[in-house]
Amino acid sequence: xxxxxxxxxxxxxxxxxxxxxxxxxxxxxxSIEDRIVALDLLSANAIAFIAVxxxxxxxxxxxxxxxxxxILAFLGTVAFAFYLERGTRR
Numbered sequence: 001x002x003x004x005x006x007x008x009x010x011x012x013x014x015x016x017x018x019x020x021x022x023x024x025x026x027x028x029x030x031s032i033e034d035r036i037v038a039l040d041l042l043s044a045n046a047i048a049f050i051a052v053x054x055x056x057x058x059x060x061x062x063x064x065x066x067x068x069x070x071i072l073a074f075l076g077t078v079a080f081a082f083y084l085e086r087g088t089r090r
Contacts, residue, residue, distance in 0.1 A: 011052045036080045043073035
């Protein structure tokens, strides 16, 4: 087993555990802001998982999916922030 294979296997396990912890925060989060941050962090971990998967399979086709997911996650975070800011003005 090479170093890259070992590193990607450890990365998959670590990212999987962090996704479980993030889901817990998403479900239990005491405020809506905590849940929005958890959703943003979940998308960042999904991008990391896609990158590790692309490294494991030695292909770059999945990296396009990661870039699209990053753009959508950013737009979603901006939309949530706009919604929360608009709701606090009233």
